[in-house]
Amino acid sequence: MLATLYRYEITMLFRDARTILIAVVAPLVLFPVLILMSRAVERRDQQRVEEATYRYAVIGSEADLASLLIERALEMADPDSGLAPASFVEQEGSGADSLVRIGSLQLAVEGLSPEEYRRIRAEEAANEDSGGVDITMEDVLPQVPVIRIHYRSDRDVSRAAMERLRARLVEVRRLHRDSVYRAHGLPVTERVGVLESQNVASAAREGGALLGLILTPLLLFLMLSGGSIVAVDAISGEKERGTLETLLTTAAHRSEIVNAKQLAVITVGVAVTVINLLNLLVYVVFGLIDLPQNLAVQLSAVSLLVLLGLFLPLTVLVSSALLLLSGYAKSYKEYQMYFFPLFLFFIVPALFATLPGMDLRSAIALVPVAGVGVGVREVLVGEHDWLFLALAFLSTGITAIGAARLTERTLSTERLISGVDLDEAGLRGGPDLFPRRVLRWFGLMWVLLLVISLWMGEELGLRGQLLFNIMGLFFVGSLLMIRTYRLDPVAAFALRMPHPAAWFATLIGAPAALVTGIGVAEAFQRIAPVPERVLRSFGELGVAGDTMPLWEMVFLVAVVPGIFEELAFRGVLLHGLSRRLRPVPLALTVGLLFGLFHMNLWRIPPTAYLGTLLATVVLLTGSIYPAMLWHAVNNAAALVPVELDWVTEDYKLPLWAYPVAAAVLVVAFTVLWFTRRPYPVPQRPATASRADGRAPPRP
Amino acid sequence: MWVEGLTKTFYDESRGEVHAVDGVSFQCHPGEVLGLLGANGAGKTTTMRMLSTILRPSAGTAHLMGHDVVAEPEEVRANLGFYSASTALYPRLTARETLEFFARVNRYPPERVAARVEELVHRFSITEFQNARVEKLSSGMKQKVSIARTVVHDPPVLIFDEPTVGLDVINALEMQEVVRALRDEGKTIIFSTHIMSEAEKLCDTIAIINAGHILASGSLEDHRRATGKHYLEDIFVYYVRDGGTSSLGRPDAGGVASGADGPIGVLPAPES
Numbered sequence: 001m002l003a004t005l006y007r008y009e010i011t012m013l014f015r016d017a018r019t020i021l022i023a024v025v026a027p028l029v030l031f032p033v034l035i036l037m038s039r040a041v042e043r044r045d046q047q048r049v050e051e052a053t054y055r056y057a058v059i060g061s062e063a064d065l066a067s068l069l070i071e072r073a074l075e076m077a078d079p080d081s082g083l084a085p086a087s088f089v090e091q092e093g094s095g096a097d098s099l100v101r102i103g104s105l106q107l108a109v110e111g112l113s114p115e116e117y118r119r120i121r122a123e124e125a126a127n128e129d130s131g132g133v134d135i136t137m138e139d140v141l142p143q144v145p146v147i148r149i150h151y152r153s154d155r156d157v158s159r160a161a162m163e164r165l166r167a168r169l170v171e172v173r174r175l176h177r178d179s180v181y182r183a184h185g186l187p188v189t190e191r192v193g194v195l196e197s198q199n200v201a202s203a204a205r206e207g208g209a210l211l212g213l214i215l216t217p218l219l220l221f222l223m224l225s226g227g228s229i230v231a232v233d234a235i236s237g238e239k240e241r242g243t244l245e246t247l248l249t250t251a252a253h254r255s256e257i258v259n260a261k262q263l264a265v266i267t268v269g270v271a272v273t274v275i276n277l278l279n280l281l282v283y284v285v286f287g288l289i290d291l292p293q294n295l296a297v298q299l300s301a302v303s304l305l306v307l308l309g310l311f312l313p314l315t316v317l318v319s320s321a322l323l324l325l326s327g328y329a330k331s332y333k334e335y336q337m338y339f340f341p342l343f344l345f346f347i348v349p350a351l352f353a354t355l356p357g358m359d360l361r362s363a364i365a366l367v368p369v370a371g372v373g374v375g376v377r378e379v380l381v382g383e384h385d386w387l388f389l390a391l392a393f394l395s396t397g398i399t400a401i402g403a404a405r406l407t408e409r410t411l412s413t414e415r416l417i418s419g420v421d422l423d424e425a426g427l428r429g430g431p432d433l434f435p436r437r438v439l440r441w442f443g444l445m446w447v448l449l450l451v452i453s454l455w456m457g458e459e460l461g462l463r464g465q466l467l468f469n470i471m472g473l474f475f476v477g478s479l480l481m482i483r484t485y486r487l488d489p490v491a492a493f494a495l496r497m498p499h500p501a502a503w504f505a506t507l508i509g510a511p512a513a514l515v516t517g518i519g520v521a522e523a524f525q526r527i528a529p530v531p532e533r534v535l536r537s538f539g540e541l542g543v544a545g546d547t548m549p550l551w552e553m554v555f556l557v558a559v560v561p562g563i564f565e566e567l568a569f570r571g572v573l574l575h576g577l578s579r580r581l582r583p584v585p586l587a588l589t590v591g592l593l594f595g596l597f598h599m600n601l602w603r604i605p606p607t608a609y610l611g612t613l614l615a616t617v618v619l620l621t622g623s624i625y626p627a628m629l630w631h632a633v634n635n636a637a638a639l640v641p642v643e644l645d646w647v648t649e650d651y652k653l654p655l656w657a658y659p660v661a662a663a664v665l666v667v668a669f670t671v672l673w674f675t676r677r678p679y680p681v682p683q684r685p686a687t688a689s690r691a692d693g694r695a696p697p698r699p
Numbered sequence: 700m701w702v703e704g705l706t707k708t709f710y711d712e713s714r715g716e717v718h719a720v721d722g723v724s725f726q727c728h729p730g731e732v733l734g735l736l737g738a739n740g741a742g743k744t745t746t747m748r749m750l751s752t753i754l755r756p757s758a759g760t761a762h763l764m765g766h767d768v769v770a771e772p773e774e775v776r777a778n779l780g781f782y783s784a785s786t787a788l789y790p791r792l793t794a795r796e797t798l799e800f801f802a803r804v805n806r807y808p809p810e811r812v813a814a815r816v817e818e819l820v821h822r823f824s825i826t827e828f829q830n831a832r833v834e835k836l837s838s839g840m841k842q843k844v845s846i847a848r849t850v851v852h853d854p855p856v857l858i859f860d861e862p863t864v865g866l867d868v869i870n871a872l873e874m875q876e877v878v879r880a881l882r883d884e885g886k887t888i889i890f891s892t893h894i895m896s897e898a899e900k901l902c903d904t905i906a907i908i909n910a911g912h913i914l915a916s917g918s919l920e921d922h923r924r925a926t927g928k929h930y931l932e933d934i935f936v937y938y939v940r941d942g943g944t945s946s947l948g949r950p951d952a953g954g955v956a957s958g959a960d961g962p963i964g965v966l967p968a969p970e971s
Contacts, residue, residue, distance in 0.1 A: 004803045008792070015791040015832075242787030246848075249751045249786065250804045251777035 001252055005260030013230055013268065023229045024272060028279055035288050045156070053087045054106045054161035057096035062111025062145040069147065070109060073168035086164050100150050106161040108150040117146040204298040205381050211297050212377030217350045219273060219311065220369075223318045224343055226272025227265045231322035232336075234261040235410070236329040258323065258408045265319040297380065306379050306389060310372045313397035317368065318346065320403035327410030353377045363601050365391040368399040434485035438576030445477050446597060453599060463548070466556045474568035481572050491680070493571040498621035499675035506617070506626040509668030510633035513613050515661035517634075518653060521606040550643050557639050562632030569594045569611060570618045570627045578681045587615040610634060616669070622677040700727040700750070700856055700887055704759030707745050707911075719745040721911035722759065727889055727904070729855065732882050734902030735891040736935060742911040743891035744783070747860040750889065751781040763856055777806050780849040783860035790834035794825050794844045797833060798851050805852035819847040839870050846877055856887045863897060875901055895931045905931070907938050914938040915947040922947065 014020065058067045067090075074088055091099075096108035112120065147169065151162035178188045199206075238244035247257060283289040299307070325342055329335035349370035352358055360378050365371040371392030378385065449469055452460070460468055482492050489495065548556075574590050581589060594615075595608025614627045621627075641647045707720040720742040727733040735743045748754040750761055752772035760767065766774040788797055798816045807815060820829050823843045828836060833844065849857065859878060863871040878901055882888055892898055898905050899919060906916040915922065915938055922934045925945035937943040 001804065001806075004800070008789075008796075008800050011796075012789060012791045241790070242785050243789055245753065245783070246781075246786040246788065247804075248753050249776055249779070249781035250801060251773050251806045251852075252804045253773055 001256050002260050002263075005252060005256060006263050009230070009234075009260055009264040010267065013233070013264065016233075019229055019233075023226070024275060027276065031279060032283065032288060035283060039288070049156050049160045050083050050086075052106075052157045052160070053089050054157070054164070055089050055091050055104075056107035056109055056161065056165070057091045057093040057099070057105055058109050058111065059093045059096045060110040060112050060148075061116060062113055062147075063093065064111070065145055066109050066111035066147050069169060069172055070165070073165065073172045076168060076171060078164065078168070083164070086161075088161070088165070097150055100152060100158070103152065103155060103158075106151065106155070106158040107165060109165070110148040110150060112146045112148060114143050114145065117142070117148075207297040208380035208382065209377065212380040213354045215380065216314075216353060216373040216376050217347055220314070220318065220346050220350050222273040222276050223269045223315060224322070224346060226276075227269030227319055227322045228339065229272070230261070230265045230268045231319070231326045232332060233326075234265065234323060235326040236331055236335045237326075240331050255408050258404075258410075262316075262319050262323055262404065262407065265322055266315055269319060269322075270315065299380070303379050303382070303384070306384065307376060310375050310379070310389070310393060310396075313393060313400040314369065314372050317396060317400035317403055320400060320407045321346070323407045324403060324410060327407065349373065360385055360388045360392065363599060365389075366395045366596075366601065368396045372396050430486040431488075434481070434487060435576050435579040437485070438481070438573060441477065441481055442573060442593060445473055448473060449597060450599065463552075463556060466560065470560050470564045475564045478564075478568045478572045481576075487572070487575070492575045493567050494575070494618055494622065494624040494679065496623045496677070498623035498626050499677055501671050501675040502617075502621045502623070502626045503629070505668040505671040505675075506630045507633070508664055509613075509617075509672075510630045511637050512661040512664035512668065513610060513630070514634045514637050515653060515657055516665055517606040517609050519658045519661075520609045521602070524605040525602065550640070553639060553643060554636055558632045558636035561635060562628045565594075566614070566624055566628045566631055569597075570614050571624055574615055574618060574679075578679065583619050583679075587612050587619060590615040613665075617672065619679045620669075620672040620676045622679045700725075700733075700761070700763050700889065702726070702750070702759070702761040705746065705749055705756050705761055706758035707742075707749060707754060708757040718911050720749070723908070723911070723913055724759075725904075725906055725913065725916060727887050729887050730882060730885045731903045732878065732888040732890050732901050733904045733906060734898040735889065735906050735908050736893065736895070736898045736902075736931075737891070737908035738893055738939065741893075741908045743893075743908060744860055745911075746908070747781070747783065747858050747889065747891055751779060751858055752776055777852070778854050778856055780852070780854040780857045781860075782845060782849040782858065782862050784862070784864045786845065786849075788833045788841060788845060788848065791832060793830050793832050794836070794840075795820065795829040797844055798847055801848045802851045805854070807852040815851060815853070819851060823847045838866075842866065842870055842874065846874070850881065854886075857881060857889070859888065859890045861891055861893070863892070863894065871897075895935065899931050907935060909939045915945055917947040 056070075058070065060066065070088075070090075078086055091105060093108075096105055097110075099105040100108045149162050149166060152158040181188045201209075235244065238247065248254075280289065321342055325338050326335055329338055346369055349367060350373040352364060352367075352370040353373040353376070358364060358374055360371070360374045364374050365388040371388075375389050375392040379389070452469065452473075453465070478493075481487065482489055569590060573593065574586065577586055577589060591608045591610075591612025591614075594611030595604040595606075598604055598607045610631075614631060617627045617630055618624060642651075703724050705720055705723045706718070709717045709719055723742070723746055725733060735746065737743050745754065749756050750763065750768060752768050752775050755769060760769070762768070763775045764778040766778065768775050789800075792800060795816060798819060799812055802812045802815055803809065820826055823846060825840075825843055825847060828840055833841060836844065862878075863874050866874065875897065878888060878890060882903075890898075890901060902919075904916060904918060905922060907914045915925070917925065919931065922931070922945075923929060925947045926934050926937050926943065928934050928937055938945075
């Protein structure tokens, strides 16, 4: 079935002669023509500028000096011997400045006395509203006449005239200075010493670094434009033609239809990419495109395989996104309208690799597309950080799988056919819709948190960040969700009393969980050592603590998160997901999401571990309160011993502490299990056929 | 085909909840044409789309050859041929390729596809233009290919949703002949129309649908007896405009409309 759908999809595409012509053949033919034309124009332009007669005038109180210097300058050979001989012609000086402004003259050379120059600069500074000439400026102002060259930077001939005259005048000044030195008996040597810098990077490494900057954005550009040829027609085109309804009434499964279309998008996208890259290669071979000098890229077979591995999920993600767009758009026109934002959505993260200091060994590995972009750059310079390459692969891969599944669901969306949105849960809204929206809310909160920590972190300070993130974002976000979806606050926040034994389990479990959490963090650090700068950021908490009383630290770091993070994560998030997931995946998902909110890669494993334990506590006790206490005790136990100088920050727990803590944790959860008051899972929404209250009759 | 309490509620931003189809029930059997007669916007197309699994019912259920439209959509579609004015053809495939493609995607045995296509090419007089691309065909030719496409996998159930809309008289008559022939072959046919003469000529059972409800259902003779009116147009106006009722009325509010006898909730064994 898949093969049939795919075959016909490709057959129909190849029969669309105009599309093939415009999308594939035209660029192949037009590119060389355009490149040749632009090179011809560039050469002609350069020749015109070089061979032009540069008209200039000399003005100012020191015009004689300026004329003398220019005369000498024009007598000497052009310092740049590669240019055509320059032809300078002097013109009448009156109104020279305005003649330069209107373009009749290329240059006006003004000779100024030191006093005049000082006055002019002062006026200029006053006009710029910079408070006049300051002392520093006074110090550096010359005590000798000044030659000012007036030119127009927007006129290439004027600019060339200025550059060529200036180069000669500088040379004249150097010769004059040397002659003065000699006249006073000072030795003038050509060389007082040579400064040389030694680049230890191999040519292959340099080439790789350069190629790494452009490869991912270039491939994405080609994939997006190539894949679009099929994608625009795949769903939105079928909608517009009326063939989609015909196709959807066949026995083909929705996933088969989507997979076939996706394969077609990938095939054409990859084909267009390869054709265009080969095309570029041909231009390079024939010298139409100049590569940087000494560009050399050496790739081992392993590196090549890693590159292909990294591009694979990217290709799937691009094709899914294009199909998704095609499904969402009601027509070709709408598709074209949405294409540019989608294009930016891919290209901008891919350009992260060009940012200075961007290192794969950071949270960037977890950002889809961006992680691959940075990973590709590192592979091209010969570095294989396997763990982080795997993370980059996984982050983009998981996103690609999610996008592919979303695309499959697009075809089941009735809006495609009916023109209106029918969504049973959407229709009922409220609590029935919440399980399907809760992840979007937390996604939005994650983005807000990222933005705040990146751009406002320093301004807000530790106190501000903690209060804003935890109370502002999590608590207000939770309340908004409750209000929007008309949730019962008692159920959403799990505000129920647990079995009394749960308190005992919490008090022994929380410190034990902290110790085992430290074990998790240390185990992760063995796989991915913490970089120096991350360690420094960990230490900032301690520095802030020095300026804050202990009670405030405990309040901000233990009590506030204990209450408000629990209400958000083990409250509304757990409540929302409980209808969709079974208990074990539910606890793991809540834990992982909690970990991801800690942004820093090295903090994710221990916090995800803590989040999973806390979710389990809520699921076993049916109550948020023990989890709140557990969370607060955990954070306080991590903070207080250091603040009171009972232990140092780099204190290492003895090895025996880990198995003991694990045993205590087992005891705590055993107590919770035997005294459990299970979390009440909300009823699933009634299915369509049962919505009328009648049992569906069996034929 | 067995339909019970089929309901479709849309949410439209400007109109709010819209009950496009509201508790429609009927049965249709092999060798029978059930006509859904209604004005534009009565709920015919939405009903058809639910039966063809494109839309999911908000409530109620429908079974086709024993398969549930919600639980087994692929099986339902494999047993179904769906034709409507909005089911267009791929312009860049030839007529023959179109038939081959739809036979394959409807899971027709691959070894029999060529023979089946050949048979339909002759039956629907497609021979002359079988290798021409659909985009080059006239609307009459396209109609023939479209009907052949609908039956290419030999489905036992056929749905024709206003098939004669936009056709000239000759092509509309040809379409009616095709439907009649298919009924004689024992196909179960649901035929929606707002053209009275078509319903009179073709349908064994006529269900009059308005505002998402079936107002009355029965043979033309049943309708004449129940309303005392002779012409279907008058009968239609009696129910839809004048709000008249009869012994055939409002089956979807309680009973099951059917042209044939049969207990509620029990499908007769399909005739081989």
